[in-house]
Amino acid sequence: MPELRVAVIASHNGSNLRALHRASLLADAPFRIVLVVSNNSDSGALRYARETRIPAVHVSGRTHDDPDEAMRAALVEHQADLVVTAGYLKKIGPRTRSAFATRIINVHPALLPRHGGPGMYGRRVHQAVLDAGDHVSGVSVHHVSGEYDAGEVIARIEVPVRGGDTAETLAARVLEAEHTLLPDVVRRIAHDSNALRSHPFEPTSDR
Numbered sequence: 001m002p003e004l005r006v007a008v009i010a011s012h013n014g015s016n017l018r019a020l021h022r023a024s025l026l027a028d029a030p031f032r033i034v035l036v037v038s039n040n041s042d043s044g045a046l047r048y049a050r051e052t053r054i055p056a057v058h059v060s061g062r063t064h065d066d067p068d069e070a071m072r073a074a075l076v077e078h079q080a081d082l083v084v085t086a087g088y089l090k091k092i093g094p095r096t097r098s099a100f101a102t103r104i105i106n107v108h109p110a111l112l113p114r115h116g117g118p119g120m121y122g123r124r125v126h127q128a129v130l131d132a133g134d135h136v137s138g139v140s141v142h143h144v145s146g147e148y149d150a151g152e153v154i155a156r157i158e159v160p161v162r163g164g165d166t167a168e169t170l171a172a173r174v175l176e177a178e179h180t181l182l183p184d185v186v187r188r189i190a191h192d193s194n195a196l197r198s199h200p201f202e203p204t205s206d207r
Contacts, residue, residue: 004031004190007080009071009088010038014045015175016086016107016182021052023183030190035078037071039090068093075100082189085144086182089121092144102196104144107182109174111156112140116149126167126174135161137170139177141185143196154196155188157181 006024008017017036024032036049039060049056057074064070072095075083083104085092092104108116108125115128115137129137138158143151159177161170188195 003029004186005034005079005081006031006186007035007037007075007078007083008033008045009083009085009092010036010043010045011040011089012043012045012087014038014043014048014087016084016178017045018048019179020084020086020183020186021048021054023187029187031082031186035074035080037074039067039088045087068095072096072099082186083144084182084186087121091146091148094146097144097146102143105141105154105185105196106144106149106151107178108140108142108149109137109171109178110140111136111138111158112142112149112153116140118148120149123167123171126170129161129170130165130167137161137174139174139181141181155181155185 006020008020010017021033023029033054036045036054036056037059038046041058046056046058055078059067059070059074061067071093075096076099081103083100085104085106097104110116110125110129115125120128136158138156140153141155142153145151157177159174
């Protein structure tokens with residue numbers, strides 16, 4: 001079976017990139033990371049890619065007149081089969097979405113459709129969960145559409161909210177779940193492209 005060629009798009013630290021890359025290095029891994037794209041020239045994701053010799057490119061309004069076309073071209077050049085946005089804080093442009101259609105997925109640190117949409121990233125998501133009095137949070141992997149966090153969910157995992165949680169303590173446990181769920185989803189897609197269809201599997205974490 002040919003390896004699934006995965007491109008990762010990230011804006012900052014790239015912890016999910018690191019988790020995916022570690023999983024790709026296992027002897028039986030059915031996928032590999034072929035490209036990292038970031039809109040932030042100082043991102044940890046780009047630094048990690050360069051340290052580990054993964055092809056990497058900085059694509060933003062500063063580097064390209066048409067960042068959407070530049071991203072599409074880079075993904076096509078590296079023959080990406082699957083595109084993973086992980087902590088990418090901009091919308092994927094229409095040309096890139098059109099070229100890759102249902103082959104772009106995102107990981108979001110909450111149980112969509114709750115606590116998604118514009119501005120819902122990082123600490124804000126976890127504070128919103130606490131402010132709402134939710135007893136359960138979690139992670140969603142979903143298709144990328146033209147609106148933030150609006151694409152259909154293909155996988156999710158629950159993370160209980162504990163008494164005394166702060167946004168920071170909840171974020172740490174949710175991030176652990178992201179690092180488990182995302183590589184699992186990519187492995188499933190590598191073995192069976194039907195995993196990209198919207199039929200969520202919902203393992204429940206006891207973290």
